[in-house]
Amino acid sequence: MKRFFKTILIVVIVAAGFLPCPTFGEKAVISDLLLTNSSENLLVYFRLKNSFTKKMEDAILAGIPTTFVSYIELYQARNYWFDREIASVEVKHTIKYDAVKKLFFVTFSSEDGVSEAQQYGNFPGAKEAMSDVNGIVLAPLKDLEKGRHYHVRVKSRMDRFRLPLHMEYVFFFVSLWDFETPWLREDFIY
Numbered sequence: 001m002k003r004f005f006k007t008i009l010i011v012v013i014v015a016a017g018f019l020p021c022p023t024f025g026e027k028a029v030i031s032d033l034l035l036t037n038s039s040e041n042l043l044v045y046f047r048l049k050n051s052f053t054k055k056m057e058d059a060i061l062a063g064i065p066t067t068f069v070s071y072i073e074l075y076q077a078r079n080y081w082f083d084r085e086i087a088s089v090e091v092k093h094t095i096k097y098d099a100v101k102k103l104f105f106v107t108f109s110s111e112d113g114v115s116e117a118q119q120y121g122n123f124p125g126a127k128e129a130m131s132d133v134n135g136i137v138l139a140p141l142k143d144l145e146k147g148r149h150y151h152v153r154v155k156s157r158m159d160r161f162r163l164p165l166h167m168e169y170v171f172f173f174v175s176l177w178d179f180e181t182p183w184l185r186e187d188f189i190y
Contacts, residue, residue, distance in 0.1 A: 026050040028179040030154050033186050041137045042144065044072055044089075048131040048156050051179060056158075057123070060104075065096040067159035068130060074138050077149035077187075086150075087139040092159065093130045106130055112137075144190045151187045155180070 027050060034045040048068065060066055070091045075083040092109045096117075104126035105117040120126040144150065157180035 028156070028181050030156060030181050030184040033152070033154060033184055035152055035186060035188055037141055040140060040142075042074070042139045042141060044133070044136045044138050044152065044154070046070075046133050046154055046184075048133070048181070051131060051156070051158070052127055060095055060097050061099075061123075063097055063099055065094055066130075067092055067094040068156055069159045070133055070154065070156040072136060072138055073153045075151050075153070076145075077151060083151070086143055089136060089138055091133055091136055093133075095126055095130050110136065141190075146190060149187065149189055151185055153183045153185050155183045157181065 029049050030046050031049050032045070032047040036043050036045070048070070051068065056066060070093075072089045072091065073085060074087040075085055077083050089110060092107075094107045094109075096105045096107075097103075098105065102121070104120040104123060106120065106126055106129045107117045108115045118129060120129065138152065
């Protein structure tokens with residue numbers, strides 16, 4: 001009987017060595033969240049950290065377009081009731097590598113429309129552009145009341161893409177480089 005438990009214990013220890021450990025890799029997070037305003041609008045700035053893995057970089061360099069989607073929500077805090085949603089914005093950053101021209105193209109899009117693709121000659125510059133969200137208009141200031149409590153929530157994820165002709169069944173590993181950050185919340189009084 002003791003031999004059976006020793007064998008089970010050894011099997012469990014060996015199997016645990018093959019399981020992924022979250023401490024070995026850093027998870028994607030949102031940092032440097034900044035809320036500010038222009039003369040008419042509430043603006044949001046933030047940075048996405050640890051969003052690129054080695055496999056993602058290899059796929060991008062192979063020409064697979066990759067999209068990050070960020071969700072930004074503004075709520076008015078209310079006592080004894082659910083917070084009221086004032087605005088929500090979805091922002092997409094897409095990177096595509098052109099191997100012939102040796103250029104990276106980064107496109108930004110939101111509900112306002114798609115911006116022109118910016119081109120970068122190096123991968124670090126393109127990755128930085130993908131990770132920075134700058135000056136997103138969240139809501140007009142006229143929608144906010146002075147002295148009231150509000151909070152902004154931000155979350156990002158990699159947009160799942162579909163490979164043609166059901167190739168996802170062959171390349172099942174592409175789902176292994178998906179990421180999703182936890183919500184980051186910032187409270188403020190207007």
